[in-house]
Amino acid sequence: MKRIIPCLDVTGGRVVKGTNFVNLHDAGDPVELAAFYDREGADELIFLDITASHEGRKTVLDMVRRTAEEVFIPYTVGGGIGTLEDIRAMLTAGADKVSMNTAAVKNPLLITKASARFGSQCIVVAIDARSTEPGKWEVYIHGGRTPTGIDAVWWASEVERLGAGEIMLTSMDRDGTLDGYDIPLTRAISRAVHIPVIASGGVGNLDHIAQGLTAGEADAALAASIFHFGTYSIAETKQYLSQHNVPVRI
């Protein structure tokens, strides 16, 4: 079955972009929003923490702990994770997986050490990629600000070899555009690896999700704004996919 994964950007323990779901007491509380998505039928959740400060990190751990009390689907935490101790703390707090991006590029052995210690199933490598020429994409780090010169397709197979259990692939060209996933990129990465690929960046309508999971050959579809702004509900999304012969949990 293909998975539908809402992504929550959080800073200082609060959802970055407020939502307008009327039935939530506090739409800025990531835990309440996460529990809402669980009830709605989301298959997994990803929290991306964009807090920089040390104090903020503690708030995130607290959020992860509270999530374990209210959310009963798997959830991944990413953002600022750079050491085995960071990973251990997140998993102990209740996260099922952690995702790493910049740290994985700067210290690839961390992927190997982390998957040996905690199991590859909980180590997600996030890849932010930008097109350089047709059929070529470059890996970016530091939240998409810094080019690395690394080829994204090569890096995807490399992180699999190093022990990653899953790849979260974001098209920097499409992110925020609502124009749909970068299908050639998603397909190139999906074909380069044997681990699940989560497509991300650019979803504006339900056909985009279907395309990412079929033409893009991704195992899971991540989206943020279309869910947060209530453009589509999770249930509608799954209904649509099911009608288009994409196997999903209803």
Added chain:
Amino acid sequence: MIAIIDYGMGNLRSVAKGFEKMGIDAQVTDNPKVVDDSPGIVLPGVGAFSDAMNNLRKLGLDEAVHRAVKKGKPFLGICLGLQLLFESSEEWGTSEGLGVFPGRVRKLPPGLKVPHMGWNTIKVQNPCPLFLEMPENAAFYFVHSYYVEPAEPALSACTTDYGIEFTSVAARDNVFGIQFHPEKSSALGLRILQKFGGLVEKC
């Protein structure tokens, strides 16, 4: 109060919180005496089979499990906790398990994406009290690289199709083992924990 056995194999917080959410008293413990005094036992866990067996033996929990099963207490193994109930595993050569159920643990065959990670459905093969009134096509969350192969077909309460058809729930009398994670399978998963809690109450 239900005892959730802590033997250093993964995070048990979600399992404990799942029971709590359903209003069922459960405590995490590594003490065999507490296990002996509990009316219902849960053996969760993720990780390597042989490490798990070593940890159980070191803490004297393997014997506590056998005592609980012998007394007929409701017992629930989850994921690695299901696999440990069997006689042996082919993980790292051959490792000996608890042997509550006859059969062995095998690696998912090559050619499949391993681990089997994500939501999948179950087919009920033999009626099981934990799966009564379960809607058809109910899906649950799996993360595993090995699967159990019971020596007796009657042990296989539910099966799941992942390129191969494997036993996703094994059950006999009051002993249940579930390959997927009920604590990560949303409302329908929590319902299984609730039904297990109900069995414990009745005993």
